[in-house]
Amino acid sequence: MLRPWKVVLGERIDPSRSTPLYLQIAHALIHEIERGRLGSGDFLPSSRDLAAALGVNRKTVVLAYEDLIAQGWLMSSGTRGTMVSQSLPDPRRTPSGDPGRAPDAAAMPDYRFHAPPARPLALPAGKWLKLDEGSPDGRLFPAEMLTRAYRTAINRASRANRLLYRDPRGSPLLREKIAEMLKSERGLPVTAENICITRGSQHGIFLAARALLSPGDTVLMEELTYEPAVAAINACGAKPVPVGLDEQGADVDHVEQQCRAHRVKAIFLTPHHQFPTTVALRPERRLRLLELARQFGFAIIEDDYDHEFHFHSQPLLPMASYAPSRVIYVGSLSKLLLPALRIGYIAAPPAFIDAVAHGVSLTDGMGNTLTEDAAAELIENGELRRHARKANQVYATRRLAFAAALDEELRGIVDHRMPEGGLAFWLTFPDAGRLDRIETRAPELGLSIADSRSFATRPTAPRGLRIGFASLREAEARGALRLLAQAAG
Numbered sequence: 001m002l003r004p005w006k007v008v009l010g011e012r013i014d015p016s017r018s019t020p021l022y023l024q025i026a027h028a029l030i031h032e033i034e035r036g037r038l039g040s041g042d043f044l045p046s047s048r049d050l051a052a053a054l055g056v057n058r059k060t061v062v063l064a065y066e067d068l069i070a071q072g073w074l075m076s077s078g079t080r081g082t083m084v085s086q087s088l089p090d091p092r093r094t095p096s097g098d099p100g101r102a103p104d105a106a107a108m109p110d111y112r113f114h115a116p117p118a119r120p121l122a123l124p125a126g127k128w129l130k131l132d133e134g135s136p137d138g139r140l141f142p143a144e145m146l147t148r149a150y151r152t153a154i155n156r157a158s159r160a161n162r163l164l165y166r167d168p169r170g171s172p173l174l175r176e177k178i179a180e181m182l183k184s185e186r187g188l189p190v191t192a193e194n195i196c197i198t199r200g201s202q203h204g205i206f207l208a209a210r211a212l213l214s215p216g217d218t219v220l221m222e223e224l225t226y227e228p229a230v231a232a233i234n235a236c237g238a239k240p241v242p243v244g245l246d247e248q249g250a251d252v253d254h255v256e257q258q259c260r261a262h263r264v265k266a267i268f269l270t271p272h273h274q275f276p277t278t279v280a281l282r283p284e285r286r287l288r289l290l291e292l293a294r295q296f297g298f299a300i301i302e303d304d305y306d307h308e309f310h311f312h313s314q315p316l317l318p319m320a321s322y323a324p325s326r327v328i329y330v331g332s333l334s335k336l337l338l339p340a341l342r343i344g345y346i347a348a349p350p351a352f353i354d355a356v357a358h359g360v361s362l363t364d365g366m367g368n369t370l371t372e373d374a375a376a377e378l379i380e381n382g383e384l385r386r387h388a389r390k391a392n393q394v395y396a397t398r399r400l401a402f403a404a405a406l407d408e409e410l411r412g413i414v415d416h417r418m419p420e421g422g423l424a425f426w427l428t429f430p431d432a433g434r435l436d437r438i439e440t441r442a443p444e445l446g447l448s449i450a451d452s453r454s455f456a457t458r459p460t461a462p463r464g465l466r467i468g469f470a471s472l473r474e475a476e477a478r479g480a481l482r483l484l485a486q487a488a489g
Contacts, residue, residue, distance in 0.1 A: 013025060
């Protein structure tokens with residue numbers, strides 16, 4: 001046999017790997033057949049010759065041949081030897097003398113798929129210092145508290161035979177507890193029938209958009225907004241259309257103009273703490289938006305992602321509390337508990353909740369019953385409320401310290417206003433060149449930040465950085481701001 005088998009197969013065979021050698025040989029031969037370098041009816045070397053070429057025991061090659069014969073890849077031709085099965089189709093061959101490495105399995109796939117338009121995955125920062133956009137500090141949540149809640153949830157579910165496929169709307173117990181919370185603390189006239197549990201607020205936004213929108217629909221969004229929501233709306237084939245934004249929130253005059261220019265299906269808002277600027281949508285604008293929704297027949301998607309964190313007076317009630325038939329309310333326990341638990345929810349009329357649940361059944365089947373029941377246990381036994389009070393005190397202190405550090409470390413570089421609530425500051429730059437330098441140099445200094453352009457729905461939108469303060473201790477935050485100042489030059 002003239003074929004250089006040691007070269008052809010040797011690169012795929014490594015005795016140090018955990019996969020048995022005979023399987024490595026079998027997989028390498030299958031790969032050669034799939035590539036077309038071994039065709040139907042081609043003879044293989046004898047088990048003795050191949051074993052000598054690869055430097056392995058002959059029995060190892062015999063096992064590989066026997067396995068491939070049993071699978072139908074090879075066939076025995078008696079005294080003539082072992083050949084590639086003659087029943088296999090003959091793929092387009094590559095040059096038999098080419099011993100080059102097979103195409104990398106991580107290369108582009110040889111089929112069409114819907115690639116995201118220039119939107120990188122939000123991967124963990126690794127060794128970099130991540131300046132997030134308003135995450136909580138997971139170190140504050142007692143691990144033992146969560147362990148006890150899971151233990152209780154598992155025992156209850158086991159006794160009640162609830163470890164099976166369940167309602168795609170989520171854990172009945174958690175839906176009930178969230179409905180009670182929304183009713184008593186936020187004024188929403190809801191019951192468990194109005195609630196669907198999701199894997200965080202982003203999942204909720206996507207499910208709501210999927211149930212609401214059709215390709216070509218128009219969705220209004222503020223000129224600065226939550227970029228993953230834009231991506232979710234684009235993924236549904238709808239068209240985001242920007243509206244203005246000022247110190248009192250969305251420009252309702254511009255909303256009306258766009259409603260007269262387009263057939264608007266929905267508007268996406270973060271009225272409590274506008275993302276990314278942190279401003280609150282004023283009551284008079286909320287009421288006028290609701291009137292526009294009635295007049296033009298569009299839905300309001302209200303993303304209330306961090307309602308719990310408000311440091312001045314009482315927070316404004318959600319728009320869903322006084323217009324439940326017009327508002328699809330999306331919330332989350334991720335900021336209050338832990339982002340890793342992935343618990344969000346949608347509150348809406350039951351018919352819309354059923355439509356959302358259908359989407360869950362197609363993509364997820366159901367939520368994570370044990371995690372949802374554990375969260376319900378934390379609400380029921382009062383642990384969540386106690387943790388929220390403690391976390392609020394910590395974040396209130398960090399907010400003040402962060403503002404002082406901004407004034408000291410970035411004086412003359414950024415403008416900012418103390419946010420009344422939420423877990424982040426919005427920083428603007430009188431000199432746009434310094435913002436450009438920060439975004440260019442930050443990676444060199446080991447800083448990971450959200451690009452200022454990621455918030456914009458139109459090129460003319462103002463630029464700035466949204467920097468979270470809650471997940472960093474005071475010394476960590478100050479060190480990060482010093483690096484930002486260094487990057488600004």
